[in-house]
Amino acid sequence: METKKTSLYQLHQDCNAKFVEFAGYQMPIQYSEGIVEEHKFTRNHSGIFDVSHMGQLFIYGGEDLIKDLEKIFPLDLKNLKLNHSKYSFLMDKDAGIQDDLIITKTNEGFLIILNAACKDNDFKILKELLKEKYKMVLDENRSLIAIQGPKSSEILNDVINGVKDLNFMSGNWFKFENQKVYITRSGYTGEDGFEISIANDFVDQLTRELINKGSKLIGLGARDTLRLEAGLCLYGHDLDKDKTPVEANLKWAISKERISKGDFIGSDIIIKQLNDGVSKIRVGIKPEGRIIAREKTKIFNQSDVHIGEITSGTFGPSVNGPVAMGYVENEFSKKNTKVFLEVRGKKHPASICSLPFYKKSYVKGVN
């Protein structure tokens, strides 16, 4: 299959992007200034991310759709306010995570943002589960960009008036060049920011205007260091079909209301794990010194027993040191527990820590 290009490909080239293939797309890994500078620029100013490879699934429907989606997602969608968003996951019957996603209630139904590598499979699964009762569009005609960092609200509001009044994890329709754009105040960097869904033909113009106002394009490399510092999971690494939301330490994203009813896919396992506990759990891991423990690094306890594995690990430019997360046996998951990481044949000391590694308070409407 030929690799796809997003509508911003030309702009990426104009900005001297280095490209990598990611989930079947040619995506920018970094631009000329490099990952560390791009990371810091996002934390201190404003960065734009092309996330058009991600799936934008629109499902149209009313009360019936809410009931049917509640059988799939562990969310209280009935009481979710119009234009509000929730983080969730698509699980199999064993509560294994098939994808993690953001779902937003719109005036016509729901918008679900899916991972690029999972979107086609998600679409098939959801279509089957919903028995083709609803119109579903995995929209290839729209692009998705994120603008993240402390100056983003001001910059985006200069171009699209009114966005600065959005609360965190909520959205609305706005206009750009007479085009309908859907903007949510959200993101995946640990910074204040927005995600903008816009027609392919207009994304280049919008992005160039945001750059002219002082924002910069940021590649997937810095997106990864930013999300890891923020303690956020990457599907296919920190999350997969062999892990449940309880094991992934994401039980905060499961609605208590829905657990009491227990009528969603995977609910039997979720309820059992919430009551009995889990044998492995996702934790933050801080190596001592500068050693970087990457994905698949083995974790040992103080008696040299293998107790788990790193699922994401890199150097955190804002933390100015190595950061990692992974899964360990539950009894070793307490904060400050000493562990050892096997890197290139040597065991290096590290400790279990709370996430995120880097925290900044969101402006308003924190929920």
Added chain:
Amino acid sequence: MSEVKYSKEHEWIKLDGDVATIGITKHATEMLGDIVFAELPEKGSSVQKDGTAGVVESTKAASDVYTPVSGEVVDTNQAIVDDPSKINQDPEDSAWFFKLKIKDPSEMDTLMNKDDYDKFAKETSA
């Protein structure tokens, strides 16, 4: 002091008497991106031509550093361990990696001169 020579693994080497100073090339740092970790061989250890003699890591990945000649490690550059970003800033001078007391000067003859290396780097990265 002899001319600087280069290896296919993108190390540079400068010989002064029987002591060689070794580092990685500017081209290597450009391919790696921001270097955030460096590990050097132990002082007093012996290293073999084309064997691993250190590690550099960027935010993206780890890469081995090889030694272009055999010898005994007589000095290492702690400054690049403490601040690996120095490697990106000045790779072919102050950010050297280690110094070797070399065993066999003829090993130097197997390496490239600057023109050949520049050509090699251009071809392999194209």
